[in-house]
Amino acid sequence: xxxxxxxxxxxxxxxxxxxxxxxxxxxxxxxxxxxxxxxxxxxxxxxxxxxxxxxxxxxxxxxxxxxxxxxxxxxxxxxxxxxxxxxxxxxxxxxxxxxxxxxxxxxxxxxxxxxxxxxxxxxxxxxxxxxxxxxxxxxxxxxxxxxxxxxxxxxxxxxxxxxxxxxxxxxxxxxxxxxxxxxxxxxxxxxxxxxxxxxxxxxxxxxxxxxxxxxxxxxxxxxxxxxxxxxxxxxxxxxxxxxxxxxxxxxxxxxxxxxxxxxxxxxxxxxxxxxxxxxxxxxxxxxxxxxxxxxxxxxxxxxxxxxxxxxxxxxxxxxxxxxxxxxxxxxxxxxxxxxxxxxxxxxxxxxxxxxxxxxxxxxxxxxxxxxxxxxxxxxxxxxxxxxxxxxxxxxxxxxxxxxxxxxxxxxxxxxxxxxxxxxxxxxxxxxxxxxxxxxxxxxxxxxxxxxxxxxxx
Amino acid sequence: xxxxxxxxxxxxxxxxxxxxxxxxxxxxxxxxxxxxxxxxxxxxxxxxxxxxxxxxxxxxxxxxxxxxxxxxxxxxxxxxxxxxxxxxxxx
Numbered sequence: 001x002x003x004x005x006x007x008x009x010x011x012x013x014x015x016x017x018x019x020x021x022x023x024x025x026x027x028x029x030x031x032x033x034x035x036x037x038x039x040x041x042x043x044x045x046x047x048x049x050x051x052x053x054x055x056x057x058x059x060x061x062x063x064x065x066x067x068x069x070x071x072x073x074x075x076x077x078x079x080x081x082x083x084x085x086x087x088x089x090x091x092x093x094x095x096x097x098x099x100x101x102x103x104x105x106x107x108x109x110x111x112x113x114x115x116x117x118x119x120x121x122x123x124x125x126x127x128x129x130x131x132x133x134x135x136x137x138x139x140x141x142x143x144x145x146x147x148x149x150x151x152x153x154x155x156x157x158x159x160x161x162x163x164x165x166x167x168x169x170x171x172x173x174x175x176x177x178x179x180x181x182x183x184x185x186x187x188x189x190x191x192x193x194x195x196x197x198x199x200x201x202x203x204x205x206x207x208x209x210x211x212x213x214x215x216x217x218x219x220x221x222x223x224x225x226x227x228x229x230x231x232x233x234x235x236x237x238x239x240x241x242x243x244x245x246x247x248x249x250x251x252x253x254x255x256x257x258x259x260x261x262x263x264x265x266x267x268x269x270x271x272x273x274x275x276x277x278x279x280x281x282x283x284x285x286x287x288x289x290x291x292x293x294x295x296x297x298x299x300x301x302x303x304x305x306x307x308x309x310x311x312x313x314x315x316x317x318x319x320x321x322x323x324x325x326x327x328x329x330x331x332x333x334x335x336x337x338x339x340x341x342x343x344x345x346x347x348x349x350x351x352x353x354x355x356x357x358x359x360x361x362x363x364x365x366x367x368x369x370x371x372x373x374x375x376x377x378x379x380x381x382x383x384x385x386x387x388x389x390x391x392x393x394x395x396x397x398x399x400x401x402x403x404x405x406x407x408x409x410x411x412x413x414x415x416x417x418x419x420x421x422x423x424x425x426x427x428x429x430x431x432x433x434x435x436x437x438x439x440x441x442x443x444x445x446x447x448x449x450x451x452x453x454x455x456x457x
Numbered sequence: 458x459x460x461x462x463x464x465x466x467x468x469x470x471x472x473x474x475x476x477x478x479x480x481x482x483x484x485x486x487x488x489x490x491x492x493x494x495x496x497x498x499x500x501x502x503x504x505x506x507x508x509x510x511x512x513x514x515x516x517x518x519x520x521x522x523x524x525x526x527x528x529x530x531x532x533x534x535x536x537x538x539x540x541x542x543x544x545x546x547x548x
Contacts, residue, residue: 083529086526142489180506194505223504223506223508225509284494290487290490291491294491309531311529312530315464316466319467324477327467328467329458329463329484331461332461332485335464345494346488348496348500348502349496350501351501352496352499354505383474387480387484387487403504
């Protein structure tokens with residue numbers, strides 16, 4: 001295989017690993033190509049908070065909520081402006097043991113709270129497909145960096161859709177794994193019963209490679225104790241006879257027409273690949289947003305109490321508006337007299353959402369639907385309307401509440417902007433999830449399209 | 458809002474208090490729909506996986522040195538974090 005006619009930065013992780021093995025280029029050439037592109041494009045996209053200059057290894061971008069020893073980690077917040085972590089997250093140690101280098105730390109919504117990449121103290125990240133649009137959030141910089149070929153792959157975190165939704169908006173692959181599959185040691189906590197670390201990549205196979213590298217038990221995260229086997233070769237098996245469930249609730253009211261058409265043609269594609277489409281019901285989905293914003297903010301109000309300005313970080317008045325809003329909402333939900341009506345009730349609705357999925361997965365192997373009801377919106381369009389912003393997470397939060405894996409795969413375009421197709425599977429079904437995603441991706445090849453970004457020589 | 462601001466340890470200006478009051482109220486009105494769901498006899502879920510204790514042999518492992526643990530602190534005195542006074546006696 002030769003890539004002489006392609007720029008190094010256009011290659012996928014899988015292609016790069018092979019090219020390095022065949023000595024088509026050196027690690028130094030690889031790094032210098034990515035560093036240069038990242039530095040040049042960052043001026044317009046603001047995907048990175050920090051760009052380093054590695055000269056060896058596979059250059060990856062890391063969301064700035066994942067701590068990196070002695071490399072500034074801000075979580076997109078003023079409060080951690082000067083924070084130099086004394087240790088690295090387990091996922092960073094694992095990546096480094098597989099010859100991955102940290103190319104930079106990516107911009108994100110403050111403490112991973114946001115759906116647009118606009119809630120960062122370090123400025124808005126722009127969508128590489130149209131710089132007037134948001135890249136999605138909260139892993140805004142990670143998705144934009146992968147989309148703009150400013151890194152080989154990236155890590156993000158997904159608490160309510162923060163990997164899948166920006167991957168959808170930026171036309172790349174984003175995987176939220178099963179809760180407990182990847183260690184969160186060193187992930188700055190937002191909502192601990194929902195938080196997951198996962199890859200954002202240029203292809204499904206790349207996401208599978210990163211998953212292999214970073215998954216597995218870790219004594220430093222007690223929720224991550226189960227051993228996990230995953231074969232990257234198996235994802236290439238065909239999907240004839242696979243039962244794909246389509247939730248009626250995911251194609252109903254509120255779904256933009258262009259997105260709906262794109263998803264429908266993706267579903268037909270799956271059918272032509274031999275999958276069997278079955279309609280399933282997720283009747284409690286409509287309550288997912290309400291339950292999520294009670295549970296997530298309650299957990300956040302407790303987690304963010306550690307930012308006391310004593311051991312690290314600045315004073316609490318440095319928190320941005322959205323973080324303050326969520327801490328207050330969470331504090332309210334947990335306070336005496338309101339706990340039963342808010343937090344406890346949301347936790348019960350969460351049980352019903354889990355049961356919906358259990359029932360649906362008796363009828364089908366994998367669920368398919370949209371990632372987001374719309375494509376990327378204009379920067380600024382929802383900044384003064386937090387509820388409208390929350391509602392955009394309608395199709396992604398149920399997976400977090402249930403702890404199941406989900407992936408966003410490019411499925412085409414609406415109004416010139418990328419649309420993501422979401423697959424959801426039962427817990428620990430990553431192999432099957434990536435198998436259906438891989439089969440779809442290979443037949444459609446949407447991931448071969450790139451945004452038009454000019455880098456003058 | 459003043460009470461929430463105190464409970465949350467978030468100093469707010471009165472302008473912020475007004476803005477948040479309206480937004481938090483709108484969000485609470487939205488989540489009110491949860492009361493329509495019949496949750497009688499439903500157990501709450503606090504974690505998506507079964508929580509269990511994870512233990513390891515009680516052998517010392519390397520941790521952060523005192524210097525590393527203190528390096529991000531705003532104020533350090535005699536190798537310790539400086540905190541606000543939480544109880545005082547007149548003297």
